[in-house]
Structure formats: structure tokens, C-alpha cells
Amino acid sequence: MTVEHRIIKQLPRLPLEGKxxxxxxxxxxxxxxxxxxxxxxxxxxEELSIEEIRRIADEARSMGCRNWSISGGxxxxxxxxxxxxxxxxxKSINYxxxxxxxxxxxQIARFLTRPGxxxxxIYGATAQVHDHVTRRHGSFNEMLRGIAYLKEAGAGFIMxxxxxxxxxxxxxxxxxxxxxxxxxxRVGVSWLYLSACGSAEMNREILAQRLSPRQVVALDPPxxxxxxxxxxxxxxxxxxxxxxxxxxxxxxxxxxxDFHLDPYGGASFCSFIKDPRLRYNLQRGTFKEAWEHFIxxxxxxxxxxxxxxxxxxxxxxxxxxxxxGVHGYLEHRRHGAKADYLCEIAQENQVFIDExxxxxxxxxxxxxxxxxxxxxxxxxxxxxxxxxxQFEISEPGDDxxxxxxxxxxxxxxxxxxxxxxxxxxxxxxxxxxxSWIYVxxxxxxxxxxxxxMAVFSHDYRHATFFRPPSDTSKNTIYPTLxxxxxxxxxxxxxxxxxKACYIHSSGVILNKCGLLFAGHSEAGKSTMVRMLQExxxxxxxxxxxxxxxxxxxxxxxxxxxxxxxxxxAKDAPLSAIMFLEQSKDNRLIPMHDRKEITTRxxxxxxxxxxxxxxxxxxxxxxxxMVSKCRFYRLQFDKSGKVMELLEQLVNEADPIxxxxxxxxxxxxxxx
Numbered sequence: 001m002t003v004e005h006r007i008i009k010q011l012p013r014l015p016l017e018g019k020x021x022x023x024x025x026x027x028x029x030x031x032x033x034x035x036x037x038x039x040x041x042x043x044x045x046e047e048l049s050i051e052e053i054r055r056i057a058d059e060a061r062s063m064g065c066r067n068w069s070i071s072g073g074x075x076x077x078x079x080x081x082x083x084x085x086x087x088x089x090x091k092s093i094n095y096x097x098x099x100x101x102x103x104x105x106x107q108i109a110r111f112l113t114r115p116g117x118x119x120x121x122i123y124g125a126t127a128q129v130h131d132h133v134t135r136r137h138g139s140f141n142e143m144l145r146g147i148a149y150l151k152e153a154g155a156g157f158i159m160x161x162x163x164x165x166x167x168x169x170x171x172x173x174x175x176x177x178x179x180x181x182x183x184x185x186r187v188g189v190s191w192l193y194l195s196a197c198g199s200a201e202m203n204r205e206i207l208a209q210r211l212s213p214r215q216v217v218a219l220d221p222p223x224x225x226x227x228x229x230x231x232x233x234x235x236x237x238x239x240x241x242x243x244x245x246x247x248x249x250x251x252x253x254x255x256x257x258d259f260h261l262d263p264y265g266g267a268s269f270c271s272f273i274k275d276p277r278l279r280y281n282l283q284r285g286t287f288k289e290a291w292e293h294f295i296x297x298x299x300x301x302x303x304x305x306x307x308x309x310x311x312x313x314x315x316x317x318x319x320x321x322x323x324x325g326v327h328g329y330l331e332h333r334r335h336g337a338k339a340d341y342l343c344e345i346a347q348e349n350q351v352f353i354d355e356x357x358x359x360x361x362x363x364x365x366x367x368x369x370x371x372x373x374x375x376x377x378x379x380x381x382x383x384x385x386x387x388x389x390q391f392e393i394s395e396p397g398d399d400x401x402x403x404x405x406x407x408x409x410x411x412x413x414x415x416x417x418x419x420x421x422x423x424x425x426x427x428x429x430x431x432x433x434x435s436w437i438y439v440x441x442x443x444x445x446x447x448x449x450x451x452x453m454a455v456f457s458h459d460y461r462h463a464t465f466f467r468p469p470s471d472t473s474k475n476t477i478y479p480t481l482x483x484x485x486x487x488x489x490x491x492x493x494x495x496x497x498x499k500a501c502y503i504h505s506s507g508v509i510l511n512k513c514g515l516l517f518a519g520h521s522e523a524g525k526s527t528m529v530r531m532l533q534e535x536x537x538x539x540x541x542x543x544x545x546x547x548x549x550x551x552x553x554x555x556x557x558x559x560x561x562x563x564x565x566x567x568x569a570k571d572a573p574l575s576a577i578m579f580l581e582q583s584k585d586n587r588l589i590p591m592h593d594r595k596e597i598t599t600r601x602x603x604x605x606x607x608x609x610x611x612x613x614x615x616x617x618x619x620x621x622x623x624x625m626v627s628k629c630r631f632y633r634l635q636f637d638k639s640g641k642v643m644e645l646l647e648q649l650v651n652e653a654d655p656i657x658x659x660x661x662x663x664x665x666x667x668x669x670x671x
Contacts, residue, residue, distance in 0.1 A: 104146030248325035308336030500547035502606035
């Protein structure tokens with residue numbers, strides 16, 4: 001089965017998601033809150049009316065907006081909340097809402113049964129701690145009452161645990177309590193923002209609640225895999241990590257496909273923008289003007305200045321830091337100002353990353369490709385099978401593929417996977433806008449059990465493999481670099497993009513020449529290497545990679561062996577490809593018929609899930625191989641006399657010399 005697909009590397013700049021704070025007023029008065037206004041604050045008169053919200057929503061929808069995130073303050077404090085919620089979500093593909101849960105009524109709970117992401121904040125595992133943080137007696141019980149209404153209505157929700165200094169002693173208890181209330185929970189931001197309005201009093205209260213940098217990193221550790229692989233999630237976040245550029249928001253604006261509205265109609269590209277110069281007043285203008293002209297014009301403005309260049313813009317820890325110009329503004333009312341607290345967190349991040357690189361990462365070289373393995377568990381010398389040791393390297397090469405081991409299966413039901421592009425036990429394959437998703441499962445008496453799962457970027461350059469933690473112990477020795485029974489399902493997808501492919505074959509290096517013996521099971525691949533192992537370097541007896549380099553074709557060893565457990569990471573210039581035929585005689589018969597060679601060769605190519613693009617690349621590679629390589633039918637017996645034919649063959653060959661920078665990966669003198 002072949003599937004055709006197109007990869008869109010960058011979406012057009014469309015306002016796909018709107019984020020709106022309906023009010024900054026709240027019935028709680030939390031110790032850590034950076035936005036708080038009292039329930040009856042005079043700013044209420046300046047808030048957008050429902051008519052204005054409808055107009056803005058209609059304008060945004062006409063330009064592409066299909067998702068809304070609703071927050072505050074406490075959004076349900078507005079008397080017209082249900083009308084606004086109904087209008088924003090009725091025509092949306094998806095929505096999310098943040099609430100403290102205290103104002104949920106049975107009627108609101110029924111509306112919240114609409115599919116979407118509902119998050120209820122929890123500030124303590126007991127009423128005493130929760131109410132201490134909210135500074136309002138009874139808020140804990142009111143939150144539980146709201147949750148009861150949600151459950152009664154059948155509206156799913158997520159508990160959002162908010163850690164800070166005054167409740168951190170209950171952190172583990174809060175997690176358990178959150179799990180008792182809902183099967184889904186998350187931990188909110190681990191470090192607290194200073195006040196939006198610059199209030200000295202509010203800032204003192206917030207500073208008193210900030211956790212130590214080490215506690216912050218323990219709660220929300222950096223992900224070296226995502227940082228270094230520039231994973232899609234990092235790009236989607238739109239956070240600018242550029243250095244030596246006085247324009248702190250250039251990339252942020254370029255990458256983002258969302259926008260934010262404050263309660264008063266101020267539109268910008270980020271909810272943390274509190275500088276009025278960076279907000280467009282939608283009470284006086286149109287959404288189109290804000291999106292197409294005002295926001296893009298902010299990208300090239302010098303908000304960072306020399307202060308940014310001298311500090312964060314030239315800092316070696318920049319990539320590991322949460323700093324952004326918006327945080328500089330919140331801390332010091334200057335977009336280019338550094339934040340000492342974030343500097344300390346960045347230093348702790350670096351300590352974590354250094355430890356991660358030592359104990360959770362390994363590099364392997366496969367056919368000239370660096371496979372960077374990241375594991376949530378410690379990687380020791382005994383984690384992978386000894387055969388893989390030959391392929392391990394100390395430093396990555398230029399062509400890197402990123403592989404993540406995750407010992408927890410995601411909630412597949414919540415992934416909303418539909419219409420698989422391939423389904424044949426045990427594999428089901430799905431394609432999304434950004435990924436390929438492979439699911440391995442079995443069914444017994446109607447119950448489906450997922451054994452493992454993988455998510456790949458469209459080009460297979462980024463891969464995350466998942467399996468249940470109960471399937472393996474920490475002492476498990478892995479025979480592959482993935483959780484799949486064989487790595488070929490994954491690696492065979494990577495190879496054609498690099499003018500390479502797996503061939504069902506054995507391979508050896510004889511007198512510095514690469515010889516490849518193609519054949520299916522029982523064809524004699526293992527027999528051939530046994531006869532040659534005293535005079536040749538064995539690469540593998542069952543799977544060999546052929547790759548076209550600028551200086552010609554080369555064969556590369558793999559760890560996917562058959563009966564002979566001898567493998568090598570070496571490679572050599574390809575001298576000949578031979579199709580094995582067991583016989584009573586030993587003969588080497590040249591082949592010249594391009595059609596016959598192509599047909600035979602295609603039969604021995606290891607095929608993963610085949611797409612039109614994969615097949616096209618393989619056919620182009622085969623055409624080059626047929627044009628530039630020597631092909632033979634090799635008839636042989638088990639006497640060992642075939643060795644004379646092969647020695648004569650390599651003595652006639654004129655292998656291409658290898659550039660000095662690849663000598664480390666090429667066989668030298670035979671032992």
C-alpha cells in the first residue's frame with residue numbers, strides 16, 4: 001500500500017487561535033496572582049461588551065480563527081459569561097478555559113459538556129492551605145462544589161495544581177488529591193510572574209511565594225531533546241532564542257499563529273504583553289488592522305536596546321533560559337532588562353542538562369547518520385546489547401536524527417486519532433498534520449492492549465517511542481535502539497532521503513572492497529560469511545545498507561544480523577552486488593540486463609510503510625545503482641572454493657579512495 005502526502009513546512013500567517021481574558025477581576029485574591037482586580041473594581045466599566053466581543057470574534061473567524069482559550073481573572077465572574085462562552089465555542093473546533101471552579105453552577109456545568117479543555121485550579125490539598133492562598137474563607141469548598149456539578153453533568157475536566165512557597169509542603173499531597181478528583185491533572189507554571197501593573201505591593205507578595213531556582217527546575221526540568229532538536233513543540237511555542245539582536249520579538253511574531261485579547265480590547269501576539277505600546281485597541285479599530293499591520297510592525301522594532309545585547313542577548317545560557325522581553329518588562333518595566341531570578345533558574349537548568357547528557361544520552365553511527373538517543377531512564381553500559389557497542393560514538397556528526405525513549409504510554413483516546421492510513425495487526429498507522437503515529441497493539445476477547453507506540457515527524461528526523469513502564473525493568477537489555485522489535489521499521493524510512501536503502505543481504509570487506517550478497521532466507525547469506533570470516537571483515541549476515549556518497553556507492557554494516565552474530569560498523573566502497581544461487585558449482589556470472597537487475601534488486605529492498613515519496617526515492621536510487629555498480633549471479637557450493645572467484649573479483653576492482661575525514665569509519669588493513 002502506498003500513501004501520497006505533502007509536507008507543508010510552514011503554515012501561512014493566519015490567526016488560528018484566539019486567547020481572551022474576559023476580566024481581570026476575581027472573587028479570590030490569591031497570594032501569587034499577577035493580574036488581580038477586586039470583584040467590583042472600577043475597571044469593570046472598561047471591559048469589552050458582549051457586542052464588541054461578538055464583532056471581534058466574527059472578524060477573527062473570517063480570517064481563520066477556529067479555536068478559543070478563555071481565561072481571566074475569573075471569567076465566570078461576568079454576568080454574561082454563558083452568552084460569551086456559547087458564542088465563542090459554538091463555532092469553534094476546540095476551546096480551553098481556566099477557572100477557579102467556585103462559580104460553576106449546574107447550568108454552566110451543562111454548557112461545559114461541550115468537548116474542550118476545562119482546567120480547574122487547586123491551591124492546596126486541604127481547605128486550610130487552599131483558602132490561605134486564595135485569601136478567601138470557603139473557596140476550597142466552593143471549588144469542590146463546582147467540581148461536583150461538572151461530574152454530575154458529565155463534563156470532563158483537568159485539575160491544575162499551582163505550586164508556590166506557602167503550599168509547597170503539600171505538593172505531593174496536592175498531586176494525589178488532584179488525581180482523586182479527576183483522572184487528568186497538570187502542574188501549572190513553576191515560577192511566578194511579577195504584577196502586570198507594576199504594583200510594588202503585589203510584587204512583594206509574589207516574590208514571597210516564588211520557589212527556589214532548584215525547586216523550579218525539579219518541578220519543570222528542561223528538555224534537552226526538545227532544545228537541541230528544535231522540536232515542533234519548541235517552534236510552536238514561538239519563544240525567541242535569538243542572540244545579539246535588539247529586536248526581541250522578531251521570531252516570536254513570525255512563528256505564532258495565535259493572538260491575545262485583554263478585557264479592554266487590547267490585542268497583541270502574547271498574553272504576557274503588558275506594555276500598552278504593544279497592544280492595539282480593538283474598541284477603536286478592526287481586527288484585520290491589528291493582525292495584518294500593527295502586530296507585524298512590532299517585529300522589527302528595537303525594544304531590547306543595548307541593555308539586551310550586553311546581558312541576555314549575549315549570554316551563553318540563553319537557550320536554556322525562560323527569559324523573554326515580556327519578562328524583562330514585568331520585572332523591571334524594560335523589555336531588554338535581565339531578570340536575576342531567571343538567571344539563577346538558567347544556571348540550574350544547565351546543571352540539569354549537563355547531568356542529562358552524561359546519564360540519559362548516547363550517540364550511535366549508522367550508515368553515516370548520527371542517531372541521538374535520549375531516555376527518561378538512566379542509560380548505562382548495560383542498557384543496550386553488546387552488538388550495538390560497535391556503533392556507539394562519543395560525539396555527534398552533522399546529520400543527526402533525534403530519538404526519545406519515553407516509559408509512559410500517552411492517553412491514545414485523548415489524541416483523537418481517526419482514519420488510519422494503514423491497519424494490519426499488530427500495526428496501525430495514523431497521519432496527522434505534523435506527525436506519523438505508529439501503534440502496536442493486540443486484541444483478546446474484544447479488549448485492545450497497546451504494547452508500544454511511536455510518534456515521528458513527517459521526515460522521520462524526530463522520533464519518540466513510548467511503552468508502558470510495567471513492560472520492562474530498569475535492568476532490561478535492549479537489542480534495538482527503539483522499542484520496536486526491529487529498528488528497520490524506522491530506519492528504512494530515513495535512508496532513501498539520504499540516497500540509501502536496506503538490502504536483504506550479507507556483506508563483507510575483502511581487500512578493502514565491499515562485497516554484497518543478496519538473498520532471501522535460506523539463500524546462503526550466513527553460509528557465505530562463515531566461509532569468508534577468516535579472510536574478510538564481516539559487516540552483517542542479513543541486512544546491509546547501500547548508500548550513494550559523492551565519491552560513489554558504499555556498503556555499511558548494520559546490527560540486524562541473522563544466524564551469524566557478527567556485526568561491524570565499518571563501511572567500504574561497493575565493488576559488486578551478487579545475487580546468491582546455491583549450486584554444485586562455483587560460478588560468477590555477470591549481469592547486464594537493466595530490467596532483470598532492477599526487478600531482482602527491488603525484490604531485496606527492505607520496505608517499511610511505503611509512501612509515494614519513499615518509493616520514488618528508492619526507484620531513483622536503484623536506477624543509479626544499476627547504472628554505476630557491477631552485478632553478478634553468484635552460484636556457489638559449500639566447499640569454500642568460491643573464495644578464489646571473490647579474490648579474483650576484488651583484485652580486478654579499482655575501489656575509489658576515501659576522503660581523509662571519513663577514514664575513521666572505513667576499514668583499513670585487515671587483521
